[in-house]
Amino acid sequence: MVSSMYVLPGLLSLTVFLPAAGALVILALLRGQRAIRGFALLVGLADLLLALGVFILFDRSGDADRFQFIDRFHWISAETFNASYFLGVDGLSAPLVLLTGLLGFCAVIVSWRINFRVKEYFVWLLLLQTAVMGVFTSLDFLLFFLFWELELAPMYMLIATWGTGRKEYSAMKFLLFTILGSAFMLVGIIAVFLSQPGGSFDMTLLLESGSMLNGATAALPLGVMFWLFFAAFAVKLPTWPVHTWLPDAHTDAPTAASVMLAGVMLKMGGYGLLRVNVGMFPGEIRTFAWALILLGVISVLYGAIVTLRQTDLKRLIANSSVSHMGLVLVGIGSVGVAAGELTAVGLNGAALQLFTHGTITGLLFAGVGLIYDKAHTRYIPDLGGLAARMPVAAIALAIAGFASLGLPGLSGFVAEVLIFFGAFRAYPWPTVLAVLGIILAAGYILWMLERALFGPPRERFADLTDASFLEAVPLALLVISIVVVGVYPAFLTDVFNAGIAPMVEMINQGLNSPAVTPR
């Protein structure tokens, strides 16, 4: 193994735990809303810069280590339990760490108007960021699971306490759905542990052809383990038919929680699918690719159709997420080609979709949150004519909308095209159906813009003010990221591909179980 160019021990741990440390400081030391907000902003900014550092310093050259910035020490006795504190990033997770840092910072700013139990609010928000970053960087299954569960409490609190509408119902629904999924995952993780000689939670071993799971020594049939993990990730993604927690949770959550929920937490599902189901089960993923693409296409079309019917701005965007995350499954479905013929296109598209959807939907929710803050309604028939009153918010919402409907030059397009390219090779007709989704996307986005932003200015919105400078910062940051990725996607795909290429290689070798590919 060639050693990485940059060996910066502790950098990744710092990136992951800085928000949690900030939360502790707020909890223990700070008083007064202004101090708390200001400090949270600083922590968010520092963590964004750290995440950016990790992303930029990540060595993309061909002979670099697959996992970099590794922080590892034994945690629970090596002889009996063999669990370790083990963080590291590869090409797949490095951009997602950046995404989390970016949206975490934006989430702090969009929370500026929170004035109810401010201290607790920012404690939970920062803790959430640590939990999500932990999921993306854990390379030990036990640690991964801990972070996965850790994220639930802050999100539950944020929705149930600072939300709107049926907030307790939605928070509980979110919690139960996710826990149900994680129960399956826990069984899967135990099975993985027992399947490894001597027992191990080391995820990197499972990604290497020499030490990966194999059907002969596995504690459970590999196909069963595959679906156990899939269940957890499918709920989180979410895919049809386990998506119904999402519109409720998004709609009733406070703006920052919606941004984090749609922007990074759904990505935990997509990340898990790519890391575990694709990376660790290269045989099963080919066997079951048809099921994934089927679920994906249903989610794309069904999500889009339901979106068209929505009259609440946030609910509309939430449902559009179901449709867009369905595309991730369609992209993963591209592995359903014959062994040896898989290319990295579809999987890269799926990975890129995680990032692009995060920024686009984050921007959509930030824009809608701004409108809701000022107009005090999200009910679309009551809105209208806002473009004249709030041009900055309107422009941000329009750009996010254009990106969401796949306008070239903005990031969503690149991911969609790569997904379609990849999936068509494996399953042409389902892909054609998924492509039809772009008409529906144009329909619900443009119709939303028309009803919310255009039309004659309304009397009762006469004294609405536009976004302040601070409120415009997250909008601008997200717009910039959307444009940069749209114009020069290699900025991200070079990194993503470093993580995905080894998976593609393993699948092409037809490892870990023979697969018959139904076309």
Next chain:
Amino acid sequence: MVTEPLVWAIFFLPLLSFLLISLVIRPFLNRYGWLSGGLLIVALAVSFGLSIWVLRQHNQGADLTFAAHTWLELGDASIELGLLLDPLTTIMLVVVSGVSLVVQIYSLGYMRHDPGIARYYAYMSLFTASMLGLVLSANIIQLYAFWELVGISSYLLIGFWHDRPAAAAAAKKAFIVTRIGDVGFLLAIIYLFFQGAEFAAAGLNPLHIPDIWQAAQPLATGGAILGGAALTWVALGIFAGAAGKSGQFPLHTWLPDAMEGPTPVSALIHAATMVAAGVFLVARFYPLFQETREALTVVALVGGFTAFMAATLGLVMNDIKRVMAYSTISQLGYMMAALGVGAFGPALFHLFTHAWFKALLFLGAGSVNHASGTFNMRYMGGLRRQMPWTYLLILIGGLSLVGIIPLAGFWSKDEILTGAWLGSDLVDPWVARVVFGLLLAAVLLTAFYTFRMIFLTFHGEFRGGGAQEIADAAARQEPPPASVSEEVHRAESPLVMVAPMLLLGVAAIIAGYLANPQWVKSILTIPAHWFAEYVESAVIFGHLETPHFNFMIAIISTLVALAGIGLAWLLYQLLPSRQAPEGEEGEESQGELAEPLTKAGPLHTLLSRKYFADELYEDVLVRRGFYRAFAGAVDWLDRNWVDGLVDFIAGVCRNSGRLLAQFQTGQVQFYGAVIVLGAVLILVGYLIFGAGLRG
């Protein structure tokens, strides 16, 4: 020496203008909005100069092939950006930058008082850059990207006055309807990528446009890399995209609504450039179409039918811009039909001439609107006295549109008719004959609606303009259309508007004959059939025949056109003037227009309701069928079954929990009783089944 950066500059200059306007002028210098107009005009003047220069260099045989740049590379997929400079591109560069330049100058006057002028020029910059990028693209993904950007800038410009509900709705409709076609285009691209391995085996890149042409050509061994039914489907997919952008039936319904945008926008986008992009797209992939008779037949028949159908709709419209919109659809149908029957050169020649004279007509409509405050011809009339220049220029544009010698439209339309008459070996003879019949019939209709428009607008008595229209609407207790203004000042438009029209008028006169001399061997050193043969050299495979001037066709088409003009004169000039003395006072007749076409009864209704296409698409298919019935059902299922199941399971858990909780009474007596009961049950069970267990 043409270098690559100079060619890129043609595209980047308007893009830079877009960035400067939207990042600097609009936020910080919005009070000086006219600055943005100046900026774009300067950028486009340079782009136009460069385009002319590139065209000259290319025509003189300069080598203008440049290596592509990698944009995205993933395993075997490599997407490149590059420049493709062939006659098609060089001509389009001149058309796009030229018409855009003229329109931007005109807009300085037309949009002078609009507070959103900086935003207007930002969108215009984005549009022009996208359109120039589109025609320069060497890679099909690159082309698709600009194709969509053209679509979104059209969306922004149609909806420019976003506080008008009709404009916002029209913008949305334009984007969605064209996107339906774009799905076909995208699927064709996806299919090409899917064939990547076959392309690569032959050393070709499946996304590089010249390589795609190459792949469609028959191999020496028989067959083609891209051939048979697959080629037909790819070609039809591309045509679907083209039909959407060019407003071909059945995707034509967005274009008339798009007239809600500012008039200079209609002149640039919905007359000269964006709508021509569809024709350009089919021409760009002509080497594919040449190899598939089925696809070409579809192109020819759709084009011919659209030319005729749209012309019938132009007959009855009262909105001057809608007359022109249907006229545009119809003329685009001519171009498509020409491509379909193999008349490649004539199609592009008509695109070229049409761009100038149709832009002129639209700018003229804007000028008329400036004076009368309305677009409704029922409230115009008699304007020729106050607006001599506008009248003269619209007359030139109109005669060119009708195809009267020696104006530009005559030469190009005649070439198309000749091409359709002669047919080619690319389609069956019956197809060419049907198309010829449709196109000739459309000549009659074109002449009629054009002169109906001119008579209603400029002749007769003035019927009150926007003020009258608002008064009438008030009398009917209806809100007047948002585009109507009460300010009526019947006078010629300012120089900044008339001068650009004058330039276009000159082009409408000379562009036909000078660009493509037909009768003589050469004129001013321009050889005969220069234009047609130059653009045909873009199609590097197969052989294209340039139709030569045919006196018989020319005479027939001129007679048909004159008949149309005569009919319009009869109905709108002669009959009203005969009836006028029999009418009552002159005051009464003002504001009232006898429309002779209403005598056609149901036929008139059918036409003025646009064959009920909007009702069918929007009310029946989209609103009732898709939105209410289908999407409503899915949404209901989602809430009541998919989510209902979740709540049901939760309810079962909660209720069974509640049921079991009732046993936890906390009373020792109750627990004791249950324990005794359990013990008794076990004992009884043991006595009954115990024997079996022991045995």
